[in-house]
Amino acid sequence: MxxxxxxxxxxxxxxxxxxxxxxxxxxxxxxxxxxxxxxxxxxxxxxxxxxxxxxxxxxxxxxxxxxxxxxxxxxxxxxxLVNTHHHIYQNLTRSFAPVVNGTLFTWLTGLYPVWARLDEEAAEVSAYVGLAELLLGGCTSSTDHLYVHPRPNLIDAEIRAARAIGFRFHPTRGSMTRGRRDGGLPPDSVVQPPDAVLEDSERLIRTYHDPSPGSMLRIALAPCSPFSVTEEVMRDTAALAETHDVRLHTHLAEDHDEDAYCLETYGCRPVEYFERVGWGSDRAWVAHCVYPNDDELARLAAWGTGVAHCPSSNMLIAHGTARVTRMRELGLPVGLGCDGSASTDAASLWLEARAALTLSRFVNGPGAGLTSRDVLDVATRGSARCLGRPExxxxxxxxxxxxxxxxxxxxxxxxxxxxxxxxxxxxxxxxxxxxxxxxxxxxxxxxLALPALPDMLAAHRRISRAWQHAAD
Ligand SMILES: [Zn+2]
The missing domain is CATH 2.30.40.10 (Urease, subunit C, domain 1)
Incomplete structure (x- = not known):
């Protein structure tokens, strides 16, 4: 019975x-x-x-x-909470005094030579510490945009850290191919030939990308920005992502300097360029997206392109912020990102969520900004949509x-x-x-229930001090 x-x-x-x-x-x-x-x-x-x-x-x-x-x-x-934009290795140069009050471009040009020291140990240690920090702020899955590759196998090193912790990780294979020699922003020592970028992208996808539901690790492809890779690399990366069914990520329309750069170099505005190189799709999510005009915003919405909103970074860089309420009205997936620890300094998604709330109120006026529940929606479901993870x-x-x-x-x-x-x-x-x-x-x-954390923090102190003393 x-x-x-x-x-x-x-x-x-x-x-x-x-x-x-x-x-x-x-x-x-x-x-x-x-x-x-x-x-x-x-x-x-x-x-x-x-x-x-x-x-x-x-x-x-x-x-x-x-x-x-x-x-x-x-x-x-x-x-x-789900993090849609980060440059974890930058926690080795938090609040770096020589560039603390610069514009985006002076900040980048001041830091590129320091970041040229990045090696496997630094990538692994900074990822371990950065992911631990994210856990404390309520983040359970994160992307990372690693676009400085002065040495090989840096993303492999980050993946070792994520696996050691048990973090749900979406590293992106970032790239820079347009150095100073070719009219780009970064020094030639941190850019790579296009073939090397594409070969390594394919290797990482084949080695690590797990497309299954509930996956703990997915790879995406992420040229740094329109001003640091060639048009050909943007196109070839989009094609490679299509072939392997992986997602695409980049910075887009972050700064007025970028508008001027794109108009001068490509003869069009950043969003037009984005479309021209084959990126206008729901396979892509982009960081910042501060300066699209109304027409460009409608095109991004029609494509289903996602936006990683990084409010603290926007405020510290001081060049405007994404029109999040309008983007949500138009149906764009909008997620939350903490951005790199060298611009945002802190990497707590709770802190970003609160900044998103207060900044939205400030920008939109009384009663017209995001509510706390809207922000929680951005930080969870919106971010998950950006990463292509509706589950x-x-x-x-x-x-x-x-x-x-x-x-x-x-x-x-x-x-x-x-x-x-x-x-x-x-x-x-x-x-x-x-x-x-x-x-x-x-x-x-x-x-944090992470036994290796004290050793990782000690290594992080050693490496970051060495980098910054060398830059003195
Ligand atoms: Zn960024």
Whole structure:
């Protein structure tokens, strides 16, 4: 005879996050394919098995047994935040004094010679430290745009770090081929011949790219910008991405200097150039996108090109910011990015989310900017769309188990009772209490559960000091 109670009891899970003060399962609004959005469950719980969300419930639902239980009592639980733009190696030159108040172009030209020292050890150590930093800010998957390749196998080194941590990683094979000799911005020592770029791009795809749902590692191709690669490399990279069905990434329309450069060099504006070289598609997502005019924005929307919005970087570079509310109205995928640690300095996606909120209010005026829930949507579902990962950025059953339990009982949140999502973003600074990637707890009780971190930090200090002393 069957035991009804046993039949109804959910199967045991690997991990259970229970008793959440407030659980955000999915941000809103509903998606284009009709998936319900705006699912929030006060008192909710999430169960994880084999790296996947296997059950979600409310306080009245039967809770599964689990090998490990995390109490989220009084805390906010959200999908893990997704980072759509970063240059992790730049954490070796954070707040680098000689260029701290420059324009984008003077900042780049001041730092390129320092970055020319990048080698495998520096790439691995900076990636390990950078990904650890992202975990503390509630980020569970990230891209990285590594476009300086003075030595070989630097992306392989970053991948070693991501795998050692268990981070969901989307490194992009960046490139620069137009050095000073050819009228470009970077010194010739950090640019590569086009054939070397394309061969290495193909090698990385063949060696590492995993297209399966729930993948922990995907490669994308990412010439640095219209002013640092040749037209031929832009075209050949787009063709290679098409052949291997991988995504494309670059900086676009970040600065007025870029408009002037493109008009003089290519005879057209950056977005026109982007289209001309075969990049106008939903395979591409671009960083910044500050200066498209109305017509160009409509074309980007028609293509389905995504935008990585990097508010802190925009404010520090001081050359405007993306029109995020308009982009969302037009249906462009808009995600959040922390950008390189040499321009943004801090790499917390929570901090970027808060900057996105305040900057949007400031730019759009009273009542017209993003809400806290809009920003959470940008940082989770919007970012996941940019990376071509619709299964990320939600906690629906079947999603990869990437989630964050946020502290809500800090001094800074005292008195915030009426809306946990507003409280999370308006109060703070917030750090993750628990960060789970693919079902594994990587931040535990506010501390990184990474045994190699002290050694990595020591190596990071040694390398970054050596770089900066050499630049004195
Ligand atoms: Zn960037």
């Amino acid at each position: 069957r035991n009804e109670a046993a039949v109804n009891r959910p199967a045991p899970a690997d991990l259970l996050v229970k008793d959440a003060g407030h659980l955000v399962v999915a941000t809103g609004p509903a998606s284009d394919d009709g998936e319900e959005g705006g699912i929030e469950v006060p008192g909710g719980w999430v169960a994880v098995r084999d790296g996947t969300v296997c059950a979600v419930g409310g306080p009245a639902d039967p809770v599964p047994d689990a090998a490990r239980v995390v109490s989220a009592a009084g805390r906010l639980v959200t999908p893990g 990320l950025g939600t906690l629906r059953v079947g999603s990869p188990a990437d989630l964050v339990v946020w502290h809500m009982d800090d001094v800074a949140l005292a008195g915030a009772h009426t809306d946990p999502v507003e409280a999370w973003l308006r109060c703070g600074p917030a750090r993750a209490h628990t960060t789970v990637v693919n079902g594994r707890v990587l931040v535990d009780g506010g501390e």
